[in-house]
Amino acid sequence: MAYEMQFQPVLNYAPDLIDGTVTTLVLASQSIALGVILGxxxxxGRTEGPSWLSIAISTYVEVFRNTPLLVQLFLVFFALPMIGLQVPVMxxxxxxxxxxxxxxxxEIIRAGIVAIPKAQIEAGLSLGLSRFQIIRHIIFIPALMIIYPALTSQLTLTLLGTSIASAISAAELSSAASVIESKTFRSLETYITIALIYISLTFMFRFLYWIIGKILFHRKVVTSKNVVEDPLLTGAGA
Known part of the structure; x- marks a missing residue:
């Protein structure tokens, strides 16, 4: 007997899907903002700081890049209360x-920083620019232009990774889908629906990254070797 797909039972829970989508957007936006600042x-700190700071940051990077996000989530959620730090789910x-x-x-941003020719930094010093001005104008913005496609791809993965928060009962989209599936018993229709929602969110975020890139990189940056091409033309966030 052929399976007959019925989306109406799932769509009856549209308010729950909307609430889950909003929670996913909040979770992704806050995580991305804090993560980019931290990165x-x-x-x-790793490229310009003292050796002890570089070692500390390298240790942090290796620990978090070589352990599953689910384990990190459980450590934060279950371990912090054991030392007296009660934190809400979100x-x-x-x-x-x-x-x-x-x-x-x-690591992504560091790769862009080390790609900046040393001659540009020396030129900035010879012009009397402060260390902050050199980092901002000569190092950070050109480096960000170089790594923008890779960075936005990682941000997209973070958006999709919000689904793992359902493991600690965060009321995001995947958690809402699990509840709807248990009530309607329409597993295929439920997860097709949230897949389409995730695809829509991904394209929305990619469009936002494109707008941000247009604002940040309104002109090309000329290096001592070549012109750094506008990453928006190479498919940022793809």
């Missing part, structure tokens, strides 16, 4: 995902 600081999820993203972003 930028980590990359600068806070634990954001913290774990931001720390995970920060480790990957550190």
């Amino acid at each position: 930028g600081l980590g990359a600068i 806070v634990a999820a954001v913290l774990a995902m931001a720390l995970n993203l920060g480790a990957y972003a550190t």
